[in-house]
Amino acid sequence: xxxxxxxxxxxxxxxxxxxxxxxxxxxxxxxxxxxxxxxxxxxxxxxxxxxxxxxxxxxxxxxxxxxxxxxxxxxxxxxxxxxxxxxxxxxxxxxxxxxxxxxxxxxxxxxxxxxxxxxxxxxxxxxxxxxxxxxxxxxxxxxxxxxxxxxxxxxxxxxxxxxxxxxxxxxxxxxxxxxxxxxxxxxxxxxxxxxxxxxxxxxxxxxxx
Amino acid sequence: xxxxxxxxxxxxxxxxxxxxxxxxxxxxxxxxxxxxxxxxxxxxxxxxxxxxxxxxxxxxxxxxxxxxxxxxxxxxxxxxxxxxxxxxxxxxxxxxxxxxxxxxxxxxxxxxxxxxxxxxxxxxxxxxxxxxxxxxxxxxxxxxxxxxxxxxxxxxxxxxxxxxxxxxxxxxxxxxxxxxxxxxxxxxxxxxxxxxxxxxxxxxxxxxxxxxxxxxxxxxxxxxxxxxxxxxxxxxxxxxxxxxxxxxxxxxxxxxxxxxxxxxxxxxxxxxxxxxxxxxxxxxxxxxxxxxxxxxxxxxxxxxxxxxxxxxxxxxxxxxxxxxxxxxxxxxxxxxxx
Ligand SMILES: [Zn+2]
Ligand SMILES: [Zn+2]
Numbered sequence: 001x002x003x004x005x006x007x008x009x010x011x012x013x014x015x016x017x018x019x020x021x022x023x024x025x026x027x028x029x030x031x032x033x034x035x036x037x038x039x040x041x042x043x044x045x046x047x048x049x050x051x052x053x054x055x056x057x058x059x060x061x062x063x064x065x066x067x068x069x070x071x072x073x074x075x076x077x078x079x080x081x082x083x084x085x086x087x088x089x090x091x092x093x094x095x096x097x098x099x100x101x102x103x104x105x106x107x108x109x110x111x112x113x114x115x116x117x118x119x120x121x122x123x124x125x126x127x128x129x130x131x132x133x134x135x136x137x138x139x140x141x142x143x144x145x146x147x148x149x150x151x152x153x154x155x156x157x158x159x160x161x162x163x164x165x166x167x168x169x170x171x172x173x174x175x176x177x178x179x180x181x182x183x184x185x186x187x188x189x190x191x192x193x194x195x196x197x198x199x200x201x202x203x204x205x206x207x208x209x
Numbered sequence: 210x211x212x213x214x215x216x217x218x219x220x221x222x223x224x225x226x227x228x229x230x231x232x233x234x235x236x237x238x239x240x241x242x243x244x245x246x247x248x249x250x251x252x253x254x255x256x257x258x259x260x261x262x263x264x265x266x267x268x269x270x271x272x273x274x275x276x277x278x279x280x281x282x283x284x285x286x287x288x289x290x291x292x293x294x295x296x297x298x299x300x301x302x303x304x305x306x307x308x309x310x311x312x313x314x315x316x317x318x319x320x321x322x323x324x325x326x327x328x329x330x331x332x333x334x335x336x337x338x339x340x341x342x343x344x345x346x347x348x349x350x351x352x353x354x355x356x357x358x359x360x361x362x363x364x365x366x367x368x369x370x371x372x373x374x375x376x377x378x379x380x381x382x383x384x385x386x387x388x389x390x391x392x393x394x395x396x397x398x399x400x401x402x403x404x405x406x407x408x409x410x411x412x413x414x415x416x417x418x419x420x421x422x423x424x425x426x427x428x429x430x431x432x433x434x435x436x437x438x439x440x441x442x443x444x445x446x447x448x449x450x451x452x453x454x455x456x457x458x459x460x461x462x463x464x465x466x467x468x469x470x471x472x473x474x475x476x477x478x479x480x481x482x483x484x485x486x487x488x489x490x491x492x493x494x495x496x497x498x499x500x501x502x503x504x505x506x507x508x509x510x511x512x513x514x515x516x517x518x519x520x521x522x523x524x525x526x527x528x529x530x531x532x533x534x535x536x537x538x539x540x541x542x543x544x545x546x547x
Contacts (some may be wrong), residue, residue, distance in 0.1 A: 067441025068433050069474045069496035075424070079443075081420065092423070107521070110496060113489030116421050131526060133493070138524045139517065141488055148510040149487055 015052075016122050023124055026050055026102040032127070033057070033060055034104045034167055035072075039176070044167035047073040049081050049120070051095060057081045069162055074103060074111040078118055082091050082104035104164045106157065109134035112141035116196050117149035124156045126164030222298040229503070229534030231361050231363040232514040234521040237338045243331040244273075245298040247313055249351075250282070250289040250325050256323025260293055267314055268296035275336035277351040295327055303334045339364060348388030362378045363532075377503055380404050380481040383414050385505075387427070388543050391416030398543040401427040401482040403475065404436050405457055406500075412438055412478065413450040426483055427488035432497050434474055469501070475499045481539040485511030485533065491519035494529065505540025 018026075026048055033046025037060050049057035057077030065068055081099065092165040096119045101107075104126040107115060112134030115123065123135065123142070134141040135155045142151050219307065251371030261278050270276060279293050295313050310321050314353055318506050333346035336353060338437065340361045343354040362368040369377070380402050395415040415430035424442065434454040436442040446452040475497035483505045491512035494502060502513060502520065512519045513531045518532045 063441075065441065066436055066443050067474060068436040068443055069445060070429060070432060070493045070500075078424065108496075109492035110489050113487065113492065114424050117489065130526075132496075134488075134491070135511065138522065139488075144516075146510045146516060148508070149489075151358045 015100060018100060018122075018124065023102075023156070023159060026055075026100075027124065027126070028103045029055075029106050031160060033035040033058065033162070037061065038167050038171055043073075043166075044171050045073045045103065045105050047077050047101060049077045049099050049101050051081075051099045056084045056095070056099065070110055072108060072111050074101065074107050077101070077116060078114060078120075081118075093119055100124060104160075105129050106135050106137055106155075106167065108132035109139055109141055113149060114148065115153055116141065119151050120153055121151070122154050122156070122185075124159060126157075126159050127161040127168070128157070151186065215479070228366040229532050229537070230366060230495055231360070231368075232518065232520070232531040232533055233339070233360070234366075234518055237342070237360070241337050241342050243346075243349055244334045246330050246332045247295045247298065247301075247308065247327040248280075248292045248330045249295050249310065249327045249463075251279070251291040251293055251323055252289050253323030254290060257291060257293070259320075263319060264293065264295060268300055270297070273332070273334075275353045276332055277353065280351050282505060289325065293324070294330070294332065298329070305354055308454045313406065315502060348410065361391050376409070377481070377535055380411065380479075381483070381503065381505065381540075383411055384427075384481045384483050385543065387414050387416040389449045391418070391427075392543070393447075394420075394449065396420050399482070399484045400451075400543075401426040401431045401480060403431045403499075404479050404481065405477065406479055407477065408457070410455060410457060412457050413454040415446075416449070418449065418452070424489065425485065427484075428480060428486045429493055431480065431482075432475065432493055433446040436477070437495075439474070442507075473498055479503065481535065481542055484508050485513050486517060488512035488517055488519065491517065495519060495522075495527050498527050499529050501532070503532045503535045505533075505535055505537050506544070507533065 025108075030046040030048055033048075034196040035046075042064070043061040045061055047059050048055050057080035058074035059076030059078075059080070062071040062076055076160050081096065085095050099120050101123045102119055102125075103123065105136065106125050106127065106129040108125060108129055109132060122155035128137045130137055132138060132207065135157070136142070140153070142155055146152075150160050244386075251260060254304055257279065264278070270278075276294065279291050282289055301308060301313055308327060310324060310327060313327055314321065322486070329349055331354045332350040336355070337343040338357075338360075340354075340356060341364065343352070343356075346352050359368060383402045386400065387402070388398045391400060392398035397419055400419040401415055402411055403413045405544040410456050413431045413434035415427055415434050417427045418430055419426035422444070430444075430446075430452055430542040433443050434446070434452060438454040473477045475494070477500050477502045480494060480499055480504045485504045485506065487508065487510040488508055504513065510516050514533060519525070520529045522528075
């Protein structure tokens, strides 16, 4: 098995203490994704899974198109990490143990448990998730004593929390459960598109190796 | 398979043989908490209604509407027939060792005529929610109780008819068979089925796939299979023939409104699963709006009764019913090392 990808990444555990610059950089990518989602009428949550300065997973909520209520941004991103590992015949557990999740909203109870099962050690998030939060808001799954449910993880909450809350508020205000809105395709995105794209380039998923 | 398992299965094939219970919230299953209070004998029965009236002015017990103010004496040898609740211990500012009526009724103009010296009692802090809670709470002090007959029957294992139990058994058998198929593939021996109780249709049957994908627990697989039946879906299951789905018949479907709009994901559906779901799966069922879950056996990190009760978790916007013990022994035998 190849291990070069794992080699220079936080052997000293430094990836567990990302610098302010790192946090700002990755969170701004996550926020751009959330904004993009909001503009296309979807749940404004963005997340990235970062490993060794590479984005292995990028997710947005895909509940509507998959009709699967568990397709939250985090789950989509975790699947991408698994795929990345299987393409390279790397042990997903070893990779995940060195991944950091950056997400605009506190992961829900399902996602928090999934992050444990995948052994993700650190989650940096924006605002609290008052309705479903699994890192303290409704339940604290991240730190709970669940010996058969993966490993507990650390959270760094509150990054640009007000902005994340505002996006959620805007979304829930416009959400009308009785009307099924036609889905706006991402590529037909209007105004903010230009500036978003440039920023987005820098957080593009790592495809090179 | 060892003959012992066969014998057990033989017994469990009679739906009346096995029994299962609802998994109720802590509020419904724990003892009703009690408060310390002072009661006093009514030495002159004719003063009863006046005393109750006057006491309710001095000590109104506003948050204890379920409490009956007067009870029959507990000790047959006592000369008085009735006892009245005076106040909570916490209502009294000074706490002498043996308080007198004067201590409790500081109001100068309270007429203590017909009232004996106070003694300590315990009273239920809130109204009981189930018959067993009511029976135990009443031993302390009489309380009102609004009985939910379905809960009472459920706790006695009498909520469902033999015909219904036979149906549940059919669904759980599908889950058990899936679990065995999964085990043959080297997966955890956990199986599940999602059904539409209106049509009786089995919409999805699946088993654990966590050896290939750490998050593909049996319940997650079934949720995704239902999504496939609704024109969505994420993962592919060709390599796992025991994981299958049927599109729900819109004519018979549960959650469908009059306009024939497809129900939201699992609204109205039921999950049968051999082992208690973990917290990820339990919350996934909340997100999917499942209506009832039946499981066979508990699991150490289980989230529908063991570690959490996600189905009645305060703060969540959707709750569902949970029953455990459906074909328990068959389900337990699945995870036992062979
Ligand atoms: Zn989630
Ligand atoms: Zn699970």
